Amino acid sequence: MANMINVFQPSLGERELAAVREVFESNWIGRGARTNEFETGFARHIGVGRQHVTSTNSCTEATFIAMELAGVGPGDDVVLPTVAFVGSGNAIAASGARPVFCDVDPHTLNPTAEHIEAVLTPRTKAVLILHYGGYPGDVVRIADLCAERGILLIEDAAIAIASRVDGRSCGTFGDMGVWSFDHGKIVVTVDGGMLYVRDPELAARAPKVAYLGMEQKSGYDQALRARTRWWDFDITSFSRRSVTNDVLAAVGNVQLSRLPEFIARRREVARLYDEGLAGLDGLRCPPPLPAGHESSYYMYWVQFEGGIRDEIARDLYERGVYTTFRYPLLHKVAAYGCEAALPGAEAAAAATLLLPMHQALTDTDVERVVEAVRDRVSGRRREKVLDLKAV
Secondary structure (H helix, E strand, C coil): CCCCECCCCCCCCHHHHHHHHHHHHHCCCCCCHHHHHHHHHHHHHHCCCHHHEEEECCHHHHHHHHHHHHCCCCCCEEEEECCCCHHHHHHHHHCCCEEEEECCCCCCCCCCHHHHHHCCCCCEEEEEEECHHHCCCCHHHHHHHHHHHCCEEEEECCCCCCCEECCEECCCCCCEEEEECCCCCCCCCCCCEEEEECCHHHHHHHHHHHECCECCCCCCCHHHCCCCCCCCCCECCCCCECCCCHHHHHHHHHHHHHHHHHHHHHHHHHHHHHHHHCCCCCEECCCCCCCCEECCCCCEEEEECCCCHHHHHHHHHHCCECCECCCCCHHHCHHHCCCCCCHHHHHHHHHEEEECCCCCCCHHHHHHHHHHHHHHHHHHHHHHHHHHHHC
């Protein structure tokens, strides 16, 4: 397994280690100056004011906080694509609301505005969309639809850290957005997330919700130094402890500075895949990006005709190429109690395979993956020809 080409992989090195060492030497490893630096840098990256972002210990926790800030609860419906991360479904269900799953385009695996509109109900409180593979999808039209209907839009931009439409960052089209920095993402903090909130009042509440609903966090806070009893605090909500710390933020600061080089390499890997797999019968590559769209190139997915996806995945595994499919369809998860038929998503889920995609891939790695796919698909085609001749 030492020679396995991973489907996802972080790029961490001496700069990140040095940043962590500095935190250790400072004797302050909790939430502090480096966390603030990370939040400030991320806000600048997505083009919003610093006061609109709050870092968290995971993207899933940021999604749970978004549900709380949105006031989602029993009696509400929240629409989301069935091709989404289970954390999104759990955040909705845990609030007491009902997840309502919509279909997706079978090629892009992103929902369109029409997919969303088809399942809206009088009880719809919010829509939560994923940017599949880091591709923006139909976010502009979905945002317009939600605004027209007075419905909150939350963007799961976990894998869309550098995705934009006409220069505007995905995650900021809606009322709230969330991002992930776990071990498999492009920018890694080991684990962590970020929450964007457009409304200033809700944005001011977010840090309190992320820290047990507490009004006061630390006696070191400049605003608290004049108090005699700086350890006193007030509770504004019965929330969880969802904050990150300076150790993880120090890693994130370095990673964020490296993001442009990461995206440039991922774009090149996608180009090499496009060229290497072009013209292969029975295989479909990701669609070209529409004008004005920028992708994070988090995933590179191919789709196979003839129900051969699983056997090709097994063959690639045996040849040292790890592949996967994300995300298993949520409307098929019994816990959510959905009985809908969503043909576009079901067709995509049966045919789609994610090839290795990360910035550490070498040209030789990509050539090895391409060769393995081409050999297997071509071999399958030859087998079919021989079967027909035998008949």
